[in-house]
Amino acid sequence: MKPAEILRSLFPGGCDLTADGGLMAGHGPLPGAGRIHVLGVAEGTSLGVEEALWLARRVLEIGQARDATPILLMVDSGSQRMSRRDELLGLNEYLAHLAKALIIAELAGHRSVGLLYGHSAAGAFIATGLASSALVALPGATPTVMDLPSMARVTKLSIDFLREKAATTPIFAPGLDNLAQAGAVLEIWDPDKPLDLQLTSCLGRLSAVDERDRLGQERGGRPKAAAIAARVAKSSL
Secondary structure (H helix, E strand, O other): OOHHHHHHHHOOOOOEEEEEOOEEEEEEEOOOOOEEEEEEEEEEEEEOHHHHHHHHHHHHHHHHOOOOOOEEEEEEEEEEOOOHHHHHOOHHHHHHHHHHHHHHHHHOOOOEEEEEOOEEEHHHHHHOOOOOOEEEEOOOOEEEOOOHHHHHHHHOOOHHHHHHHHOOOHHHOOOHHHHHHOOOOOEEOOOOOOHHHHHHHHHHHOOOOOOHHHHHHHOOOOOOHHHHHHHHHHHOO
């Protein structure tokens, strides 16, 4: 689905949204009553220092209002910007700042839903979709935490070995189905049904506890994470 189609299905009555390059911000009405803040990365925009600050500023502004208005974060991005300038400026810290801003907003009562409708990869994906309270996606989305060639360079393992592992272990493999099986993606929406109703249903399902490890266990993608997390939590009491 194209962004315009998605927005029409999310907000049949229209929404107030402004674009700034490949970034967008505004708000739209929810079915019945209330509204939702809308932020987004579009057109495969890579996240550099300026883009991370632009988004983080708006998230922090939202967090200052104690009205518990939720946030919809639409994502179709590249990776983090691979430029020497951004890396020398400490881009990893700016992306971490964006992720922490989403967490701060959540603690202030603003739950967030990341909607992955295109591509996203690496640090840009971690600081947006994966930092949201919950991540949903539309069919055809192509998320990648780290592609296999990059993983091979970092781990010094052969690409053939990693391909073999990716075929049977979702956490090794890129792609929407693998992330859903690992529990990172809460649900994949049906584009043939009204997205506004699916958004409302998703907001109603959000738990106060991060359940991604439990989902990964139930779906067979991360069989150990939930049990290990529970042991760590118990030992810290």
